[in-house]
Amino acid sequence: MFRLSSILLAFITILPLCLAQRPENISICDFYTPSILGENTASNQLLLITIWVNTFVLGNYTTPNIGIPVHGFATPEIYNGTEIALLPYFTGAYNSTNLGGNAGVSKLFLDDGGPVPVLKNMSSNGNTSSAQYQVFNHIYQYFGSIIGCSLQGSPDFPSYQGRTSMYEVHKFMDLDILQMTYFINLVDTAASSLGISLDDASTIGTSLNRAFNTRCASPISISNIDAPSELQSICIAPDCPLDPDNNCSAYPLDGLALAPVNITDNVTVTTGGNGSTIGVPLLLDLLWGLRWIWILNLILLVEN
Numbered sequence: 001m002f003r004l005s006s007i008l009l010a011f012i013t014i015l016p017l018c019l020a021q022r023p024e025n026i027s028i029c030d031f032y033t034p035s036i037l038g039e040n041t042a043s044n045q046l047l048l049i050t051i052w053v054n055t056f057v058l059g060n061y062t063t064p065n066i067g068i069p070v071h072g073f074a075t076p077e078i079y080n081g082t083e084i085a086l087l088p089y090f091t092g093a094y095n096s097t098n099l100g101g102n103a104g105v106s107k108l109f110l111d112d113g114g115p116v117p118v119l120k121n122m123s124s125n126g127n128t129s130s131a132q133y134q135v136f137n138h139i140y141q142y143f144g145s146i147i148g149c150s151l152q153g154s155p156d157f158p159s160y161q162g163r164t165s166m167y168e169v170h171k172f173m174d175l176d177i178l179q180m181t182y183f184i185n186l187v188d189t190a191a192s193s194l195g196i197s198l199d200d201a202s203t204i205g206t207s208l209n210r211a212f213n214t215r216c217a218s219p220i221s222i223s224n225i226d227a228p229s230e231l232q233s234i235c236i237a238p239d240c241p242l243d244p245d246n247n248c249s250a251y252p253l254d255g256l257a258l259a260p261v262n263i264t265d266n267v268t269v270t271t272g273g274n275g276s277t278i279g280v281p282l283l284l285d286l287l288w289g290l291r292w293i294w295i296l297n298l299i300l301l302v303e304n
C-alpha cells in the first residue's frame, strides 16, 4: 500500500516535468536546473551535473530519480551480448592513461574515497590535489559546458579546466564502438532518469556520438569549450566507424590505436624462481587500487 501510494505520488510529481517542453532558445542545463532543482543558480547547475555524472558512474543512487533504471559503469554489464567493464580504466588495471609520453601508464583515479563521497553527491572526499577530485570535477565541468550551463565560470561552478583534445585524453585506452556506445547510452539514460525528456536526452547522445564516437574525425572545436579545433575522436579501435569527414593522417600513427595492456593479467609473483612479469609491490598496489570494486559491490548489495 505504502509502495503503491509512493509510486502514484512520484508519478504525479514528475508528470509536469515530463510534459514540459524545452523552448529551443533555452539550453538543456538552463531549462532543467530550475525545473528539477527549483532555482537556476550556478551551484544548482553543478548539482544537476554532479547527480547526472555520478548516476552514470554508479547507477541510480539518489533523488531526483523518476524511476528509470540506470546500471552505471562502475560494475560490469552485458551489453549487446558482450560484457563491458569500464571501471578498470580508472583503477590502474590498464596502462591506459596519457601522462604525456609515447605510451600509456597505469594510474589510479579513485584515490580519495572511491564510491563513498560519490554516493553523497560529491566528487571525492575533498582533497583537491587527488586524481579523483580532478577527474570528477573536470568531467562535471565538461558535461556542464556540453549541455550549455550558462552560469558556469563562477567560483560555484568553474568553466572546464582539463585538457581539451578528447583524443589526447583517451588515446591509450583503445576504446571500441561497443564500449563507447554503451557509455553514451548510459549518459542518456542517466539524464532521463533525472527527469530530462527522452528527446533532450537523445539530443545529448546524438551530439556525443557525432563528436566522439567515430574514428579519425577531422579536428573540431567543442561548443562552449574554450579551445581551438583539435583532435576529438575517442572511439579509435579498428571497429569504430570512420568519420564521414575523416582525416586519419591528422592523427599519430594514422589513427591506429595502441591497445593498452591489462597489467593484472598473467601476474606471477616472484618466488625466487623463473621470470616473473610483475613484482610484489606493484601487485599489492594494484590490489589496493581495485579495492573500490569490492567496496562498491558491497555498498550496492547492502543498499538493494
Ligand code: HEM
Pocket: 086, 087, 089, 090, 097, 098, 109, 134, 135, 138, 139, 142, 161, 162, 163, 164, 166, 169, 170, 173, 175, 179, 180, 183, 184, 208, 212, 234
Ligand atoms: C562521450 C564520451 C566521453 C567523453 C565526452 C569523455 C570526457 C572526458 C573528460 C572531459 C575527461 C577529463 C580530462 C581531463 O581531466 O583532462 C575524461 C577523462 C577520462 N575518461 Fe572520458 N570521456 C568519454 C568516454 C570515456 C569512456 C568510454 C571511458 C572508458 C572508461 C573514459 C575514461 C576516462 C578516463 C580513465 C579518464 C581520466 C583520464 C586522465 O585524466 O588522464 N571516458 N573523459
